Amino acid sequence: MDFKARPGQKEVLEYRGGQLAVPAVPGAGKTTVLAHLAADLITEELNSGQKILIVTYMNSAVANFRKMIGNCLAAKGLPRSRGYSVKTLHSLALEIIKEKPEARLINQDFELIESGRRFRWIKQLSSKWAAENNDLLLDYFNLEKNSYHFKKYSKRWKDEDFPAYVSSMISYFKLKLLEADELREMIRYSNLRKRNILTPAADIYAEYQFKLAQSGLLDFDDLVQHSLKLLKKDPDFAERISAQYSYVFEDEAQDSNQAQEEMLYLLAGENKNLLRVGDSNQAITGSFTLSDPEIFRNYCRSDEVKVQTMSVSSRSSQDIIDLANFLVDWSQSEFENRNLDALEKKYIEPVLEDDPVSNPEPEGYRIGIRSFKNWKEEKKFLARQAFRKSQENSNKTTAVLMPIGRQLEEIGAEINKLGGEYQLAGSTASNVFLTEIEVILKFLTSPNSANNLKLLLNEVFLEDDQQARQLLEELLEEKEVAEIIFPTAGLSRDIFNITLRKKEGFNEIFKAVTKLQGWLEASMEIPPDELVLFLAERIELSGKKLALAQNLSLEFGRLLKENPAWRLDQLTAELPEIRDRLKQFAETLTEMEGFETAPDKVSLSTMHKAKGMEWDTVFIGGLTSDQFQHSDDDYFMGEKFYLSEEIKNPKAAARAELEYLINDKKEKNADKKARQQLIAERIRLLYVAITRAKENLFLSSHKKRGSWDKSPAYVFSDLKDFINEKQKGGSDRNGK
Numbered sequence: 001m002d003f004k005a006r007p008g009q010k011e012v013l014e015y016r017g018g019q020l021a022v023p024a025v026p027g028a029g030k031t032t033v034l035a036h037l038a039a040d041l042i043t044e045e046l047n048s049g050q051k052i053l054i055v056t057y058m059n060s061a062v063a064n065f066r067k068m069i070g071n072c073l074a075a076k077g078l079p080r081s082r083g084y085s086v087k088t089l090h091s092l093a094l095e096i097i098k099e100k101p102e103a104r105l106i107n108q109d110f111e112l113i114e115s116g117r118r119f120r121w122i123k124q125l126s127s128k129w130a131a132e133n134n135d136l137l138l139d140y141f142n143l144e145k146n147s148y149h150f151k152k153y154s155k156r157w158k159d160e161d162f163p164a165y166v167s168s169m170i171s172y173f174k175l176k177l178l179e180a181d182e183l184r185e186m187i188r189y190s191n192l193r194k195r196n197i198l199t200p201a202a203d204i205y206a207e208y209q210f211k212l213a214q215s216g217l218l219d220f221d222d223l224v225q226h227s228l229k230l231l232k233k234d235p236d237f238a239e240r241i242s243a244q245y246s247y248v249f250e251d252e253a254q255d256s257n258q259a260q261e262e263m264l265y266l267l268a269g270e271n272k273n274l275l276r277v278g279d280s281n282q283a284i285t286g287s288f289t290l291s292d293p294e295i296f297r298n299y300c301r302s303d304e305v306k307v308q309t310m311s312v313s314s315r316s317s318q319d320i321i322d323l324a325n326f327l328v329d330w331s332q333s334e335f336e337n338r339n340l341d342a343l344e345k346k347y348i349e350p351v352l353e354d355d356p357v358s359n360p361e362p363e364g365y366r367i368g369i370r371s372f373k374n375w376k377e378e379k380k381f382l383a384r385q386a387f388r389k390s391q392e393n394s395n396k397t398t399a400v401l402m403p404i405g406r407q408l409e410e411i412g413a414e415i416n417k418l419g420g421e422y423q424l425a426g427s428t429a430s431n432v433f434l435t436e437i438e439v440i441l442k443f444l445t446s447p448n449s450a451n452n453l454k455l456l457l458n459e460v461f462l463e464d465d466q467q468a469r470q471l472l473e474e475l476l477e478e479k480e481v482a483e484i485i486f487p488t489a490g491l492s493r494d495i496f497n498i499t500l501r502k503k504e505g506f507n508e509i510f511k512a513v514t515k516l517q518g519w520l521e522a523s524m525e526i527p528p529d530e531l532v533l534f535l536a537e538r539i540e541l542s543g544k545k546l547a548l549a550q551n552l553s554l555e556f557g558r559l560l561k562e563n564p565a566w567r568l569d570q571l572t573a574e575l576p577e578i579r580d581r582l583k584q585f586a587e588t589l590t591e592m593e594g595f596e597t598a599p600d601k602v603s604l605s606t607m608h609k610a611k612g613m614e615w616d617t618v619f620i621g622g623l624t625s626d627q628f629q630h631s632d633d634d635y636f637m638g639e640k641f642y643l644s645e646e647i648k649n650p651k652a653a654a655r656a657e658l659e660y661l662i663n664d665k666k667e668k669n670a671d672k673k674a675r676q677q678l679i680a681e682r683i684r685l686l687y688v689a690i691t692r693a694k695e696n697l698f699l700s701s702h703k704k705r706g707s708w709d710k711s712p713a714y715v716f717s718d719l720k721d722f723i724n725e726k727q728k729g730g731s732d733r734n735g736k
């Protein structure tokens with residue numbers, strides 16, 4: 001394989017044991033080097049039966065890792081999958097639980113609750129709690145009962161924000177290994193104020209756990225909680241599991257959380273061959289998960305840990321590297337006195353001259369920055385320029401990255417208006433993944449409904465055939481569905497009057513109806529789970545859609561096992577519930593497929609989802625102060641202005657209350673701390689976005705959206721000064 005290790009990478013490849021931390025810059029080759037190192041260790045150090053465990057954060061990374069290590073091993077003439085195992089925290093937890101079936105806290109064939117159902121349960125339990133404790137719930141409010149806002153926001157709190165808060169706290173409790181009853185006891189005997197925000201979350205947690213246990217279900221967080229408990233309570237078991245792994249690697253260590261870290265140490269066992277690679281400047285998931293970049297930072301600072309930095313990257317041009325490094329310096333001086341770790345002092349370096357791959361060297365200064373009068377102008381500009389760029393050179397890729405998904409949809413619509421195409425990174429068209437099969441099943445369960453027939457014919461057979469669609473309307477006005485599908489005289493062309501028969505589109509409809517007749521007959525003979533597969537084959541589903549149909553068939557099979565008397569209509573009635581389960585499966589599939597950038601289409605991605613990717617040209621828009629906060633006047637997401645001061649960021653307040661309960665530490669300004677963390681995280685998000693660009697980069701913001709005044713992010717004007725200065729330097733240079 002064409003790989004020559006770079007400075008920094010070389011030293012990591014020499015690792016043969018002990019605790020090592022590898023802080024790295026964007027594009028330093030974290031994944032690449034881990035894959036090479038794994039392959040080297042497998043060939044040189046491991047006996048058969050021994051393994052390297054690689055833990056990473058995202059499903060998409062798992063597939064990528066397997067492929068890369070497989071390639072490295074194949075290049076050495078070894079089997080592709082020998083000697084290593086790549087896992088996410090959850091899949092690892094699941095494996096550990098399965099190793100000790102007798103200790104499972106629930107029945108043998110436990111099932112995982114899918115996230116949609118989990119949230120619906122929590123919502124139901126939250127509204128039950130709200131109904132029983134209405135006064136307390138409203139006590140949290142900061143609005144006068146008679147204010148005109150009151151009704152709107154008390155509804156929002158009850159229906160959306162309160163359940164969302166509870167849901168995230170339940171995850172938090174579980175990853176902190178807190179049991180519901182124990183937590184409630186702690187609260188009861190504490191001197192937390194009556195109006196504390198922890199109580200409802202703990203109460204609902206207890207009810208939710210009861211409901212899960214009753215149904216023999218586990219949620220994702222339980223997997224982690226249970227597996228950790230098993231390992232901790234039973235040292236022999238922990239020893240047995242950890243003995244399987246000679247080395248433990250963690251990728252994306254900046255996204256680690258407390259539970260994951262504990263697990264890594266337990267699995268690394270006595271020999272502590274633990275290698276963690278990460279970039280704390282790219283820690284961008286903390287505000288909506290339990291990730292904590294301090295964990296990796298602390299690991300790097302630990303006395304027992306050797307540190308080897310990787311700071312060389314061939315991804316970007318020198319100018320883009322300079323801009324990213326400027327942001328590091330800016331963050332250092334800007335936050336020096338605010339005790340805020342936004343970006344660590346870690347600079348990206350271009351490759352050395354003797355490297356076979358060099359950094360891109362485009363002509364002239366290829367970075368621009370602009371603030372637009374309003375969002376409409378900005379989005380039109382971004383769409384037009386990105387589209388133009390994507391058409392310019394068929395080998396070069398282009399992306400528009402925005403802080404929020406909704407903005408991407410608007411830019412996508414503009415690109416379409418220009419006749420261009422785009423692809424959304426990391427999204428599943430979740431509404432369409434089952435449509436065909438669903439409409440067929442709907443029809444088969446009520447074949448007399450004209451609507452069902454229309455939906456089915458239009459969706460599956462007549463997609464763009466306007467004439468046939470029109471003819472179908474006419475036909476349905478004239479005849480009942482039963483007369484069309486099962487005419488007493490038998491189905492033939494002759495039962496339709498001659499004028500209809502002569503019309504454009506008749507043949508298509510007739511053919512389709514003949515097929516439907518066959519499917520209806522099949523539906524009475526074949527069991528529903530097989531029927532799904534039969535239909536999938538008839539409508540020639542392939543790829544992801546086929547995989548989903550196969551999954552639907554399995555779901556039907558499972559339900560039939562539980563309810564042998566059920567028929568197709570009862571199963572079809574379960575579709576909304578099954579859909580949630582399948583949606584999750586579909587998302588995992590999309591994630592696993594990875595994202596292949598098509599050069600002729602503009603990639604649209606949120607800044608978050610762009611992590612790990614790269615494009616030749618990157619536009620970063622929407623850099624406004626409500627998305628990249630800096631001062632207390634800014635709008636902070638996560639805060640509910642309608643809640644009373646001390647709990648206006650309910651999650652932060654609850655975590656502070658918990659900290660007080662457990663460690664007796666009183667956190668005065670929990671919301672302030674949460675703000676600081678958010679400010680820092682948003683700067684890192686900008687850093688991630690900037691470092692996706694190879695050659696061309698454009699940054700923009702706007703001052704109005706509709707009638708709302710906006711302002712560019714605080715950092716924007718300093719970036720602008722820096723870029724303008726460089727541009728001037730560039731034109732001076734060119735002019736001379």
Ligand SMILES: Nc1ncnc2c1ncn2[C@@H]1O[C@H](COP(=O)(O)OP(=O)(O)OP(=O)(O)O)[C@@H](O)[C@H]1O
Nearest residue numbers: 003004005006025026027028029030031032357612
């Ligand atoms: N020594 C090397 N020689 C040639 N190419 C390399 C080398 N190391 C890494 N690369 C290439 O650099 C690119 C970035 O590597 P990789 O994706 O592993 O980086 P990363 O550190 O995970 O990036 P990021 O932090 O931005 O996600 C890849 O295309 C990889 O093949």
